[in-house]
Amino acid sequence: MNAPSLQDGIDRAGSAINLLWKPGVAPWTVPVVQPEYVGWSEEQNAWRSTVALSDLSYHMSDTVIEGPDATKLLSAVSANNYENFAIGQAKQFVPVSYDGNIIVDGILLRESENRYTLTGVPAAQNWVKYHGTTGGYDVEFSTDPDSSVRKDGDPKLFRYQIQGPLALELVERAFGGPLPETKFFHSIVTELAGKPVRALRHGMAGQAGYEFIGDYADHAEVKAALMAAGEPLGLVLVGGLAYFTNGVESGWVPTPTPAIYTDPRLEDYRRSLGLFSYEGQKPLNGSFFSEDIEDYYLSPYDLGYGRSISFNHDFIGREALLAAKDAPRRTKVTLEFDVDDVHRVLGDDPGHTLTYARHRVESEGELVGVTYYTALIGPVGTVLSLALVDAEHATPGTRVEVVWGEHPGAGTAPDADLGFPRIRATVQTSPYDEFARTQYRLNRV
Known part of the structure; x- marks a missing residue:
């Protein structure tokens, strides 16, 4: 147990959203690496x-999972196919909670028959280590945290x-x-x-x-x-x-909210995590606000990981994920911001626009989606945003508006008119990059 734990923090804050909602937070940057070289x-x-x-x-954090039960453990806690997992191969790791929503992805590399390295943000690694330790698996773990954590x-x-x-x-x-x-x-x-x-x-x-x-x-x-x-x-x-x-x-959404904060079955898991862990401190902000943390959860299908999912084995969340396979869902798209609106809202020099904020995407004043990853792309000449939008608004060329602002959080209605500016945007495909869309993912498994 870690004291104070994530569960302690939720209890003291009154809810997970109260704990994590942090308007105006600056995006996390790479430690050690120089911010810019040539611009x-x-x-x-x-x-x-x-x-x-x-x-x-x-x-990134790296966790080595090694031992006779390494494959057995990973198979039990993720939706990936381990029958065709070759030594030397890497896969997008897809762990889901009991409700079928994603914990957080990662890159899983099989180094030998009984040795894997899982790389990425710590949430997926914490999930694997907890179940490996509490489930009686014959495995050992070795974690090298990222350089913002390593003292x-x-x-x-x-x-x-x-x-x-x-x-x-x-x-x-x-x-x-x-x-x-x-x-x-x-x-x-x-x-x-x-x-x-x-x-x-x-x-x-x-x-x-x-x-x-x-x-x-x-x-x-x-x-x-x-x-x-x-x-x-x-x-x-x-x-x-x-x-x-x-x-x-x-087209990669980097930081989905781990689906761990409310399920009673995960109370012991929340108590195993420290309040100052990734899960306890990863902030939420933007113009899209909900009192219910589950409104921020995502299915692997939302993220485009359907090809990485295999139902040929039992794993946590299997039945819920199977039920969600054909359920209606939002579509991942790229929003191309109107250049004039970018300058009107962000200034003549938008600078280093980069945010993981959850901004409202609207059509005629109605919520139709949420942004997840927004950045100025210099060679494109404007700001692009990865978003999930309702299917009827996902056709390339569709016009929408992004509500640009920071909701203050609890105590203000989620749909309150706070006078935030709107930035017009055009829906484009995701991945936006043509090579990524037509060639890069052809052989992905």
Whole structure:
């Protein structure tokens, strides 16, 4: 047990929404990594037109799950298919609660028969560790938290991402030739600069690329080799600000609210989490406000993870998720903000617009959706927002309005007219990036 616990915090605040609602909160930024190198827009453009290097070594938590029951445990707490999970393969990890809504996603890499590494925000890792510990599974856990939590010392792993149209050319230059043919989200272990690295076929912004993962003690040598290979190609280092905007174009909602706050069956779980954990401190804000935290929960189907779900095994939330499979739901879209309205509301220089706020999406004054991830995309020339909208408003070209403001929270009606400005927006597809939409996800499992 952790004291004070998440449950203690909810009890003292009176509700989960009272605990988590924090108007005007600044977005979380990458620790350690320089915010900008050559500029927000130029760095965004690099993964579109040339090649970019992002250092992902510091902002994610890693948990190793190892032991004879590792696969058994993971199968019991997630909707993924483990029958076709090859060694060296990675998958979008999809754990759901008893109600079928997502805890939080992550990237699960199978390193060997009985060893996996789960990477991302801590919520999914906490879910796995709790059930592994309380369920009597023969597994061991080792967690390396992100660098905002780690009080001192370096991370255990470095993680460099190379992406963009010239990414594969850079890789060939760095390794002296092409790497062996590797399927999307599969990896091989190789060497770079005389150091062992895992090369994972990947690319967050919808462009071709790799992630190179290895012992942090080797990070400087590997980075130098990648930089040297990329210099003739115009390689651009991506700072901590621009990196967090790439998911808007590739259609990835990064921080769904974990579906853990109200279910009586999860009281012991809430008591196992500290109040100052990710789950106890991840803020909610924006113009969309509800007194009911469950209005912020999302199904994996809302997030586009249907292809990652398998019902060939029993797991927590299976029946609820099965029932939700064909239920009506909102559609994930990209909202393209009207440029004139962006300048009217955000100013002539919108600067580094980046927010995970839940803003109301309206049509003729009626709520039709909610935003989840909004950022200025310099090469596009305007602000884009990932949103979930009602099906009848999801057709590309549909006009909607985004209510731009910060609801004060409890004590004010959720639909009160607070005089917030409206930003006109046009519905576009998600992923917004054409490569991500037509090629990037073809082989995703």
